[in-house]
Amino acid sequence: MHFTKMEGLGNDYVYVNCFEEKVDDPQRLARLLSDRHRGVGSDGLILIGPSDKADFSMAVYNSDGSIAEMCGNGIRCVCKYVYDNHMTESRRISVETLAGIKYLRCISGDRRQSIVTVDMGAPEIGRDRMTVDAALTEKMLEERIDVSGKMISFIRVSMGNPHAVVWLDGLDVACVTDGEKTMSIGALMEKHDAFPSGTNVEFVRVIDRDLIQIRVWERGSGETMACGTGACAAAAACMAKNYTNNVVTVQLGGGELHIEYDRNKKTINMTGPARKVFDGQVDIFSQEE
Numbered sequence: 323m324h325f326t327k328m329e330g331l332g333n334d335y336v337y338v339n340c341f342e343e344k345v346d347d348p349q350r351l352a353r354l355l356s357d358r359h360r361g362v363g364s365d366g367l368i369l370i371g372p373s374d375k376a377d378f379s380m381a382v383y384n385s386d387g388s389i390a391e392m393c394g395n396g397i398r399c400v401c402k403y404v405y406d407n408h409m410t411e412s413r414r415i416s417v418e419t420l421a422g423i424k425y426l427r428c429i430s431g432d433r434r435q436s437i438v439t440v441d442m443g444a445p446e447i448g449r450d451r452m453t454v455d456a457a458l459t460e461k462m463l464e465e466r467i468d469v470s471g472k473m474i475s476f477i478r479v480s481m482g483n484p485h486a487v488v489w490l491d492g493l494d495v496a497c498v499t500d501g502e503k504t505m506s507i508g509a510l511m512e513k514h515d516a517f518p519s520g521t522n523v524e525f526v527r528v529i530d531r532d533l534i535q536i537r538v539w540e541r542g543s544g545e546t547m548a549c550g551t552g553a554c555a556a557a558a559a560c561m562a563k564n565y566t567n568n569v570v571t572v573q574l575g576g577g578e579l580h581i582e583y584d585r586n587k588k589t590i591n592m593t594g595p596a597r598k599v600f601d602g603q604v605d606i607f608s609q610e611e
């Protein structure tokens with residue numbers, strides 16, 4: 323089976339073109355190929371396929387094989403992939419995902435790296451799934467849960483996939499790194515019963531009204547160098563708390579994303595890089611768990 327390794331800010335996935343390949347058990351394949359010692363090594367697997375509602379479809383599997391509704395860094399790489407492989411002549415494409423149809427634009431690029439803007443849709447904030455503007459007037463946005471004896475305050479945000487946004491200033495950073503296992507709070511929150519479908523966890527430090535820094539513990543993949551939906555969720559939560567303006571730079575371990583909230587459409591636009599690493603092929607029948 324042919325695949326392409328791509329990454330967005332170090333959030334790396336194995337991409338398979340399902341116009342040409344057939345993948346019978348994508349959840350098992352994701353686990354096999356994501357293994358950084360016995361497989362290709364990635365944060366997960368992304369299948370590019372046809373759609374009768376959009377130009378293409380994208381299916382996202384975390385490194386543990388679980389299904390993700392959406393992937394921000396991944397969908398930018400899908401845009402690069404289909405453009406570079408002449409599967410479209412347009413720099414504007416639509417992609418069907420489990421979080422709805424997303425609209426993308428390839429702004430610039432060359433064989434190695436492209437810059438892509440994505441309309442990530444409307445963030446839903448808090449238990450009542452409010453828009454950013456409605457959340458601004460809500461006094462009780464935060465929720466508090468007991469995480470192994472520590473009371474953690476967070477804001478729930480959906481970008482089609484679930485996120486819990488935690489401000490580091492209110493948190494002893496030491497409990498984010500617990501001995502050998504970094505992001506232990508993230509690992510514990512990921513499967514906390516406050517989140518029926520699990521959750522991605524963003525730890526946020528607000529630098530000023532134009533800049534935030536985040537670390538992300540991803541549902542199904544653990545700590546990653548970047549998370550596009552996580553950056554959007556963290557930015558939306560900061561905007562809802564009026565900690566930042568509607569245009570903000572999000573600094574992640576792997577680099578920066580430019581996030582803009584469109585007040586009229588009530589949607590979030592994310593702009594960032596997408597890079598091809600290499601093409602490869604793997605004999606999937608010789609792989610075993």
Ligand SMILES: N[C@H](CCC[C@H](N)C(=O)O)C(=O)O
Binds near residue numbers: 394396484542
């Ligand atoms: N890395 C992805 C997010 C994957 C989300 C996945 N971990 C889940 O929701 O289960 C991104 O750039 O948005």
